[in-house]
Structure formats: C-alpha cells, structure tokens
Amino acid sequence: MRVFGAGIVFLSFVVMGILQIKDEARHIRCLSDILNALNLLSAELQSRRPPMRELLEWTASNSEGEAKAFFHCLTENFIRLGERSFHALWQEAAETCLRSLSTADLRDLESIGKILGRTELSMQISALKSCERTLRVKLEEAEMRYRERKKLSLGIPATLGALVCILLL
Amino acid sequence: MDAWTRALDLLPAHMEINLIGINPLEIEELRIRIGKPLTVLIRGEEREITETKLSRENLMRVLEKATGASMHAVKDSLRSGYLSYHGLRIGVCGIVTCSDGRIEGFQQIQSLDIRIPREFPGLCDSLITQMYPLIFRNTLILSPPGGGKTTALRDMIRGLSNRGHRLAVADERNELSAYDAQGAGFDLGKHTDVLVGASKSTSAMILLRGMNPTILAMDEISSESDILAVEQIVGCGVGILATAHAWDRDDMMKRPLYRSLLDKRFFSVILTIRQTNHGRKYCPEKLDT
Numbered sequence: 001m002r003v004f005g006a007g008i009v010f011l012s013f014v015v016m017g018i019l020q021i022k023d024e025a026r027h028i029r030c031l032s033d034i035l036n037a038l039n040l041l042s043a044e045l046q047s048r049r050p051p052m053r054e055l056l057e058w059t060a061s062n063s064e065g066e067a068k069a070f071f072h073c074l075t076e077n078f079i080r081l082g083e084r085s086f087h088a089l090w091q092e093a094a095e096t097c098l099r100s101l102s103t104a105d106l107r108d109l110e111s112i113g114k115i116l117g118r119t120e121l122s123m124q125i126s127a128l129k130s131c132e133r134t135l136r137v138k139l140e141e142a143e144m145r146y147r148e149r150k151k152l153s154l155g156i157p158a159t160l161g162a163l164v165c166i167l168l169l
Numbered sequence: 170m171d172a173w174t175r176a177l178d179l180l181p182a183h184m185e186i187n188l189i190g191i192n193p194l195e196i197e198e199l200r201i202r203i204g205k206p207l208t209v210l211i212r213g214e215e216r217e218i219t220e221t222k223l224s225r226e227n228l229m230r231v232l233e234k235a236t237g238a239s240m241h242a243v244k245d246s247l248r249s250g251y252l253s254y255h256g257l258r259i260g261v262c263g264i265v266t267c268s269d270g271r272i273e274g275f276q277q278i279q280s281l282d283i284r285i286p287r288e289f290p291g292l293c294d295s296l297i298t299q300m301y302p303l304i305f306r307n308t309l310i311l312s313p314p315g316g317g318k319t320t321a322l323r324d325m326i327r328g329l330s331n332r333g334h335r336l337a338v339a340d341e342r343n344e345l346s347a348y349d350a351q352g353a354g355f356d357l358g359k360h361t362d363v364l365v366g367a368s369k370s371t372s373a374m375i376l377l378r379g380m381n382p383t384i385l386a387m388d389e390i391s392s393e394s395d396i397l398a399v400e401q402i403v404g405c406g407v408g409i410l411a412t413a414h415a416w417d418r419d420d421m422m423k424r425p426l427y428r429s430l431l432d433k434r435f436f437s438v439i440l441t442i443r444q445t446n447h448g449r450k451y452c453p454e455k456l457d458t
Contacts, residue, residue, distance in 0.1 A: 045241065052238040082234035083182050117238030118229060120274050124241060 006165035013161030023100075024146045030100035031139040033067035034109070035132060042128040045121070052086070052117045053078050070097040087113040108134045172285045175255050179283065180207075181230045186218050197315055201228055202280040213315070213444075231281060235259055246342070248272045256347020256354040258284045286344060287317075288355055292324040293451070297332070300438050300453050305334060305384055307403065307435060310412040311421060312442035317449050318412040319344055319388055321442060323355055325410060326386050330358020334408075337382035338363040339372030339398075345388055370398040377405055384408035396430060403435050417441045418454065431456070 041059045044050065050058070056078065060071035073093040080089060090113030094106055101109070108131055115127040173193045180186070184207070191209065198210035207219040235254040236243050243252055250272075252259040260282035266273045300308065308325070312318045323345050330336045338361060340346050346363045347354025357363060362380045364372045369387045376385055385402050387395070390413045402409050413430070415421040418439055422428050430436065436456060443450045 049241050049244075050239075051242045055239075078238075081238060082178065082230070085230055086233055086238040117236070118233060118240060121241040121244070 009164045010158075010161035013164070014158050017156065017158065021146070021150055024142065024149065026100040027102070028139065028142050028146055030066045030098060031105065031135060031142060033063060033065040034070070034098065034101070035135050035139060037063040037067040037071060038112070038128055038132050038135070042125055042132070045128070046125055049121065066098050066100060070094060073097050086117055089113075090116070105135065105138060108138075172257060172287070176257055176283045176285055179231050179234050179254065179257075181227055184219065184227065185221075187220070188218060191216065191218070196285055198285060199283040200280070201231060201283070203228055210315070228278065228281065232278065244274060247275060251342060253343040255349050256286055256343065258286075258342055258344050260284070284315075284344075286323075286347065286355075287320050289320060289324060290327065290356070293321055293328050294324075296440070296451055296453060297325065297328045300440070305329065305408045306437035306455075307409045308411075308438040308440055309390075309430070309436040310410075310440045310442065311415045311417060312412075313416055314414055316442050316444060318414075318442065321440070321451070322386060322388055322410065322412050323357065326361060327356055327358040329384060329410070330361040334360065335381070335383045336361040336410075337376035337380045337385050339367070339369045339376060339385065339387040340365045341367065341369055341372065341388070345386070368394065370394040373398040373402055377402065377407060382407055384410055386410040388412050389414065390427075390430070393426065396426065399430065399435050400433070409435065417443075 037059055040062050041055065044055060044058055053075065056071050056075045060068055060075055063071055070093050073096060074089060077084075077089050077093060084092075087110075091110060094101075094109055094113075098106065098109070112127055112131050116124055119127075173196060176199050177186075186207065191211065195211045196209045197212075200208045200210065200215065201223055202208075203225050204222050206217040206222055208215040208217050210216075232240070232252075235252050240247070246252055247261060248271075250261055252261060261275065261278055262281075263275050263279035264277040266276050300306065310318050310321055310325075312321075326336055326338060326345070336358065338345055338357060340348075340363050343365045345355065346357055346365060348363065348365050362376070362382070364376055367375065369390075373385060373387070376382060385407050386409075387398070388411070390396065390399065390411050399409055399411065413421065413427060415424070415427060418431075418441065421431065434456070439454045439456060441452045441454065443452060
C-alpha cells in the first residue's frame with residue numbers, strides 16, 4: 001500500500017512538471033501563431049489595403065491555432081460594428097480565443113485594436129510593427145525560459161516526488 | 170432602410186436623440202462636431218437634437234461604422250473631403266496634411282456632415298414632358314448647395330430612362346445610385362448603366378466607349394476636367410444631363426468656369442431650382458443654341 005501511495009505521489013509530481021512544460025509550450029505556440037498572423041495582416045494591409053472585414057477573413061483563413069480562432073471570431077462579430085467599437089470587438093475576441101496568452105500579452109495586443117482601421121495606413125502599420133516587436137521579444141524570452149526550465153520542470157518534481165517516496169517508504 | 174434610418178444607424182447606440190417636433194422627412198443633413206451637440210439641418214436651419222456635447226470617441230465611432238473600420242480603404246475619397254456610406258455622402262472636415270499643395274490625408278477629423286438623400290419618384294415627370302416635347306435636349310440643372318439638384322437629377326434620369334432613353338451615369342460619389350454590395354439603392358430606370366467611384370472625366374470616357382449611351386448624366390460639374398468631359402460627350406453626339414452649383418443663369422455667368430459652359434453652348438436647357446416659401450420651384454429655360 002505504501003509503495004502504491006508513494007508511486008502515486010511520485011507520478012503526480014512528474015505529471016505536474018509535464019503540465020507546466022505543456023502550458024509553456026502552448027503559450028509559445030500561441031505567441032508564434034499570433035505573430036505570424038499579425039505579420040500576414042500587416043503585409044496584406046500594406047500591399048492591398050483591403051476593407052477590414054476582408055482583411056480579417058483573409059488573415060483567419062491563413063492563420064493557425066488560436067490565432068485562426070481569434071480572427072475567425074472577429075470576422076463573425078464584425079456585423080456588430082457600430083453597436084460596439086472595433087476595439088471592443090477585438091478585445092472580446094482576444095479574451096475568448098487567445099487563452100494561452102498571458103494578461104500582459106493581451107494588453108500588448110490591445111493596443112492594435114485601438115488603432116486598426118481608425119487611422120492612416122502608416123499609423124496602423126507602425127502600431128502593428130511595434131506590437132510585433134514586443135511580442136517577438138516575449139516569444140524569444142519564453143523560448144529561452146522553456147529550454148532552461150524544460151529539464152528543471154521535469155527534474156525538480158521528479159526529485160521531490162522521489163524524496164517524498166523515500167520518506168513515505 | 171431609408172436614408173434617414175441609415176444615417177441614424179451610423180450613430181453610437183447609446184446616444185440619446187430628441188426628435189420631438191421634427192419631421193424626419195424634412196431633415197436634409199445631420200451634423201457632427203466635436204464638443205458641440207448633434208444637429209440636423211431643416212430648410213437651411215440647424216437644430217440641436219442632443220443635449221450632450223459630442224466627444225471625439227463619438228465621432229470616431231461614426232467614422233468607424235461608415236468606413237467599416239477601414240480608414241485606409243477610403244483614403245482617396247477622404248482626400249476629396251467626403252466618404253460614401255450606402256448612398257449617404259458624408260462631408261469631412263478637420264486638420265489635413267498637405268504635400269505640394271495636395272491633400273495627403275487627415276491628421277485629425279473634427280466634424281462630419283451626413284447628407285440625407287431624398288427620392289421623389291415622378292417629381293420631374295411633367296418637366297420632362299414640358300422640356301422635351303420631341304427630343305431630349307442637353308440640360309443643366311442649377312441650384313445652390315442643398316437646393317435639390319441631385320434629387321431632381323436622379324428623378325430625371327429615372328424618367329428619361331423609363332421613356333426609352335439609354336442613360337449612362339458617371340456617379341463619382343455613389344450619391345445618385347447609392348450602389349452597395351446588395352445592389353442599387355435608388356431606382357434609376359430601366360435603361361440605365363452606372364459607373365461608380367471614378368472621376369467624372371474618366372467615367373465619361375469609359376461610358377462613351379463601352380456603354381453606347383444616348384444620354385450621359387453627371388452630378389456637380391465643378392472643375393476644368395469636368396468641362397472637358399462635357400465637351401467630349403457633346404462632341405460625340407451624346408446627350409448630356411448635368412448639375413452645377415449656382416443660384417441661376419446670371420449667377421453662373423459671374424464665374425469664369427461656368428461661363429465657358431454657356432459660351433460654348435453645350436446646353437440647350439437650364440433648369441433652375443428656386444427655394445420659395447411654398448417649397449421648391451422648378452424653372453426650365455430654353456437657351457439659344
């Protein structure tokens with residue numbers, strides 16, 4: 001019974017570590033998807049200057065993961081423009097769909113919702129580029145953190161689990 | 170949805186509007202100015218319809234809705250000082266940025282003027298019969314701004330088209346047809362083709378070459394290039410139906426640009442719209458050609 005209990009404790013510590021790594025990996029994946037989507041969006045905006053709805057549809061169809069869901073949601077809710085501001089629609093879609101992003105990431109993304117479609121093209125592009133830069137730095141930091149913590153996140157819970165097991169046994 | 174409802178639809182939902190004692194059918198314009206109450210123009214007089222003063226955010230919300238959150242996609246019309254939204258013409262004012270004397274864009278938009286177009290089917294039926302007993306004659310419609318030129322032109326296009334004339338319309342600001350993604354907003358008759366968005370001079374050449382019209386219609390002749398377009402149309406033997414800003418023929422003769430239109434005898438009929446206490450009066454006048 002003790003061995004079984006100690007085994008469960010050990011496993012739960014290891015699983016906790018794995019989940020932490022997976023969370024971080026999801027965060028990185030989401031940041032990367034949203035960065036790619038913003039990059040596509042700004043390139044399309046600069047080259048073709050399509051109306052916003054068309055631009056969002058195009059970005060949704062060429063994005064992946066949570067970024068795709070975000071732009072898809074924004075396109076669907078676009079019909080409510082007027083009743084709600086574009087910024088509010090952007091925020092709502094971000095909070096609903098980009099669940100793997102942190103509050104700080106969402107705050108960075110919010111700045112785009114305030115500018116996009118409301119100002120001159122050059123201002124929109126510079127807001128997009130500025131947000132892309134901030135998110136890219138965050139992505140690089142997250143990737144570095146991930147590499148550093150990958151071993152620790154597995155190692156520490158495993159060691160702790162082993163220690164608890166020894167104590168129990 | 171009528172034009173007034175479309176205009177109201179542009180306003181933020183939370184805005185409380187007081188239209189007591191106002192007949193919406195009489196409203197000619199809706200005016201939005203930052204720091205001032207919302208007003209409507211009725212018979213040349215502005216009346217306040219909100220108690221609260223409008224904020225920049227209020228104005229931005231209207232612009233956002235009117236452009237579909239796509240200010241970048243309407244840059245060219247913004248440079249000309251207006252936007253089109255489902256047949257509504259929205260005049261834009263504020264601080265512009267210029268380069269070589271040419272407007273590059275708006276640094277800050279301070280006020281908007283939403284014009285409410287009206288449709289009165291049959292308004293010009295009797296005029297058409299009176300002015301053209303046998304054949305169509307080149308016609309210029311005159312009135313001051315807001316005097317009903319576009320409404321009259323729209324009805325004349327419809328009337329002439331339904332009488333069998335093949336009309337082509339150079340609708341630069343999408344005001345005459347109010348075309349949108351779902352199709353035409355205003356009925357312009359059975360035999361009418363419309364080109365929306367291009368300048369009048371460009372449209373005229375495209376329509377002459379491509380659509381073989383018997384009459385070409387355009388709103389607001391206002392520049393040298395428009396007059397050149399009229400010259401080309403008349404030179405091709407195609408009829409012309411147009412409007413210009415002027416009180417009457419005498420007022421027109423005071424302006425060199427318009428005087429050349431009369432001097433070159435492009436038009437055979439001038440239709441002056443006068444504002445009287447009993448409403449608008451339409452005064453056709455035949456010219457010696």
